[in-house]
Amino acid sequence: MIICKNLVRFLHKENRPDLMNQKRPITLSIQNLSKVFQGKTKGVVAVDDVSFDVSEGDLFTLLGPSGCGKTTTLRCLAGFEKPTHGKIRFLGRDYTTTPPFRRNIGMVFQSYALFPHMSIFDNVAYGLRMRKMPRQEMEQRVNRIIQLVELEDTQKRKPSELSGGQQQRIALARALVYEPQLLLLDEPLSNLDAKLRVYMREEIRRIQQKAKVTTIYVTHDQEEALAISDQIAVMSDGKIDQIGSPDEIYENPQTIHVADFIGQANFLACSLEKKDQESTLLTFPSNETVLLGHNMKRFSDFDRSNGLLFIRPERLEITPGSGKMNSLRGEVKRILYLGSQVRYFIQVFQQASPQEVLVDKNRRITGVKEGDDVALIFHEDDIGFFSQE
Amino acid sequence: MVSGLKERFYKIEFIPYLVLGLALLILILFIAYPLSKVLLNSFLKTDDAFSIQNLTLVNFSQFFSSSLYKSALMNTLLVGFLCVLFSSILGIPMAYFVARTDVPFKTVFLTLGTLPLILPPFVGAYSWVLLFGRQGVVNFFLNEMFSFTLPDIYGAPGVVIAMTMSLYPFIFLLTYGALLSADPYLEESATIMGASRWDLIRTVTLPLVTPSIAAGALIVFMRAVGNFGVPALLGGNFYVLPTLIHFQVVGFFNLHTAGAIAIVNISMVGLAILISQYVMAKRSYVTITGTTQGAHVSANKILKWCGTIFCSGVIFFSLLPHITVIVTSFTEGWSGTRYPTKFSFENYQRIFQIAKTPILNSLFLATTATVVATVIGTLLSYIAVRKRFHGKWVLDLTVMLPFILPGIVVGVAILSGFSSGLVVLTGTWMIMVIGFFIRRMPYIFRSSMASLSQIDISVEEASAIAGASWGATFFRVTLPLMAPGILAGAVICFSTLMGELSTTIILYSAGWKTITVAIIEYLFSATIGPAYALGTILIVLVLSAITLANRLLGRKMSQMFKMV
Numbered sequence: 028m029i030i031c032k033n034l035v036r037f038l039h040k041e042n043r044p045d046l047m048n049q050k051r052p053i054t055l056s057i058q059n060l061s062k063v064f065q066g067k068t069k070g071v072v073a074v075d076d077v078s079f080d081v082s083e084g085d086l087f088t089l090l091g092p093s094g095c096g097k098t099t100t101l102r103c104l105a106g107f108e109k110p111t112h113g114k115i116r117f118l119g120r121d122y123t124t125t126p127p128f129r130r131n132i133g134m135v136f137q138s139y140a141l142f143p144h145m146s147i148f149d150n151v152a153y154g155l156r157m158r159k160m161p162r163q164e165m166e167q168r169v170n171r172i173i174q175l176v177e178l179e180d181t182q183k184r185k186p187s188e189l190s191g192g193q194q195q196r197i198a199l200a201r202a203l204v205y206e207p208q209l210l211l212l213d214e215p216l217s218n219l220d221a222k223l224r225v226y227m228r229e230e231i232r233r234i235q236q237k238a239k240v241t242t243i244y245v246t247h248d249q250e251e252a253l254a255i256s257d258q259i260a261v262m263s264d265g266k267i268d269q270i271g272s273p274d275e276i277y278e279n280p281q282t283i284h285v286a287d288f289i290g291q292a293n294f295l296a297c298s299l300e301k302k303d304q305e306s307t308l309l310t311f312p313s314n315e316t317v318l319l320g321h322n323m324k325r326f327s328d329f330d331r332s333n334g335l336l337f338i339r340p341e342r343l344e345i346t347p348g349s350g351k352m353n354s355l356r357g358e359v360k361r362i363l364y365l366g367s368q369v370r371y372f373i374q375v376f377q378q379a380s381p382q383e384v385l386v387d388k389n390r391r392i393t394g395v396k397e398g399d400d401v402a403l404i405f406h407e408d409d410i411g412f413f414s415q416e
Numbered sequence: 417m418v419s420g421l422k423e424r425f426y427k428i429e430f431i432p433y434l435v436l437g438l439a440l441l442i443l444i445l446f447i448a449y450p451l452s453k454v455l456l457n458s459f460l461k462t463d464d465a466f467s468i469q470n471l472t473l474v475n476f477s478q479f480f481s482s483s484l485y486k487s488a489l490m491n492t493l494l495v496g497f498l499c500v501l502f503s504s505i506l507g508i509p510m511a512y513f514v515a516r517t518d519v520p521f522k523t524v525f526l527t528l529g530t531l532p533l534i535l536p537p538f539v540g541a542y543s544w545v546l547l548f549g550r551q552g553v554v555n556f557f558l559n560e561m562f563s564f565t566l567p568d569i570y571g572a573p574g575v576v577i578a579m580t581m582s583l584y585p586f587i588f589l590l591t592y593g594a595l596l597s598a599d600p601y602l603e604e605s606a607t608i609m610g611a612s613r614w615d616l617i618r619t620v621t622l623p624l625v626t627p628s629i630a631a632g633a634l635i636v637f638m639r640a641v642g643n644f645g646v647p648a649l650l651g652g653n654f655y656v657l658p659t660l661i662h663f664q665v666v667g668f669f670n671l672h673t674a675g676a677i678a679i680v681n682i683s684m685v686g687l688a689i690l691i692s693q694y695v696m697a698k699r700s701y702v703t704i705t706g707t708t709q710g711a712h713v714s715a716n717k718i719l720k721w722c723g724t725i726f727c728s729g730v731i732f733f734s735l736l737p738h739i740t741v742i743v744t745s746f747t748e749g750w751s752g753t754r755y756p757t758k759f760s761f762e763n764y765q766r767i768f769q770i771a772k773t774p775i776l777n778s779l780f781l782a783t784t785a786t787v788v789a790t791v792i793g794t795l796l797s798y799i800a801v802r803k804r805f806h807g808k809w810v811l812d813l814t815v816m817l818p819f820i821l822p823g824i825v826v827g828v829a830i831l832s833g834f835s836s837g838l839v840v841l842t843g844t845w846m847i848m849v850i851g852f853f854i855r856r857m858p859y860i861f862r863s864s865m866a867s868l869s870q871i872d873i874s875v876e877e878a879s880a881i882a883g884a885s886w887g888a889t890f891f892r893v894t895l896p897l898m899a900p901g902i903l904a905g906a907v908i909c910f911s912t913l914m915g916e917l918s919t920t921i922i923l924y925s926a927g928w929k930t931i932t933v934a935i936i937e938y939l940f941s942a943t944i945g946p947a948y949a950l951g952t953i954l955i956v957l958v959l960s961a962i963t964l965a966n967r968l969l970g971r972k973m974s975q976m977f978k979m980v
Contacts, residue, residue: 105877
């Protein structure tokens, strides 16, 4: 315990000159992490050779559908699961087999996991008690952190007397009070209603920035991930598909899965043919052609004769009438009014192999009704390509 | 410094493994070992050492040759079946009335309907003789008014009546629970489709609660075929397997024959379990329901009055023996007269002179065993719920075995295990504590398991990540949250141990007589006054323990037996 305390003091952020530098060093490094759960007959691979680095003070999000291995990865970081392979290095030390209570990590659980038999004060003070902190200092620290989460008058109450959002903030305070070097958040907002979720994610971001703590955030909600992360790792089937900033992930998805999972996406089969120095010709199954410049994403490693064009619904333009140059012909099948936007379902490639394309607009386009023919127009810098699977 | 730091970080926690290993060791030493010894003994001749050639069925041969053994076997089955039958006849309608009609005093019915489970059955058993025996109060009246005498209470009728009246609550409470939690929409939809009240009960209500009735019936059967006290007191020449085992152990100290009878007794229980599993498997329904609406309660006046009379009647008769115990304990030499002639505290004065030791013995043994059972049972429940390993069912089965085995069989097992060989404990209080704690640990095991599985595992993980070691997490978080469950289990453990007779009768020695042994000795010698004074003390002790625990936990008495 004494060593632990010294360690806390030693690593305390105020004593660390490297934080002052603009270029933030890597604190957490996951190397070839795998986790196989022993099933009845065969092992189930939950995490499959995952590697990533997290910079000091970053909010790093593991994003993916349920069962993609993001929570298992987090639980390996916490020490609740022993990795089958791989290393977890934290601040230059190997943490792979360190028991959870010696890791000096803060964690917020999906269910908050507040101790129901303790007051809010005792809940928050728990980690400090475990570090044998003197009473007076402990009270100061607890007060400071409860102020940070703006719940000053709840100290004597029991967790059950607090609302979901308040419990959430207490769970955050409890995880941060002993100034951990790493904060883990496991789907912290999934038990809140939609409005509170939006509010709390800003709160978490604010508190995380103020506490300057390196954070790993697990969620299946892509909007949440885009809103608060510095870096996002998109996971599926135990593997990381792509790591990048929210912009990169949304604008430049590297795999079909990432493109499909983040936001809405349209995929259209087509082949590409280089015409000259400035232009490329796209040919669609309906034999319609579109001539575009070279300024397109993922222009290299895919099968050009059998490609898949990717474009976000809000980047497509529609104009009434068909037969426009450099456009696709389509028929409006349905118009869905969603309040903040209007979604058009447009059927293209009518004769060859009918397919639906989504187009999102801020408001209704005048002169376009269900059943009308329209022209779909897109710009070269909004599209990307994948190989067909 | 750096290398020391590193070492600390790498050190694996060994304390949980040590603690849990110890608990498992106790399990093997005190349950698995004695039980396997009984099994082995029953297939060996008295003086033979163990080897494959020496294995024999000679100990079982009496079940074919001796008429005493044959009749005891049939009697035991008869008692088991009749108890299940009569308990169902009393328990199921009573459950229906309390759960589904607006009879008054529901809480009172529930509480008083739970009492017979807590009060040891044999204490009240002799009252049936005082009430309905040849010299009993009822026969006095019948004789005087109609010159009519009831058939002899000794033998099968007495045994079945006394047991039914103390075992029917199992069926009552389990059926009541099922009726209360059944989805009301199922019945409403049956009514919409044209089912009358009787159709409804027959086609929807009863089939849905059948698994609960079967579970209750199983417990009644297990208790009935394993009970020693009641047939010992009321059986007369009517022998059942437990009394036969007692006869073999106390009369001849023949653990091999006793073991063989015990095996037959166990197989009966095993067979009953198989049958009930079959019934439950065929009749197991997953009810998909998200409603919090309670079951439909009938406001029918006729049902209400029938129900009130029926429930009051059952409760009156089931508590009558215990009321008789208490009343009789304040009388002097009541027998042979219609009413008690003189009331005094003489019986109490007498027992405080001659029977102080059994009271203290019982308190000491029950307390010690409860403490041991609580510690080990809680740890084992922790392993069972929180640890992942293969063959977990072996752990569960081993802990629960003494619960399904007749008490007297547990006694024989412990005696076989510790009367010879490496550890000889015969005649000590320790052998009794061992018998007590393994017999009642299942209560604590189940009750703490139920509480532990309610605790979100991330609460414990939150503690670990905040810097608490396994021990700190266990004592600061897990244990406080489990406490209500543990306490409930411990109280039931303690109060049923105070009234324990079946195991005690095999394991006690002259220096370690318990209240229950003293009571049965007095009753055998027809010294009713002191026996009933002791019985009253026992009843008061048990009821105060339960009431105190209910106060502390803020629960109702009927809820305490939910886990059974």
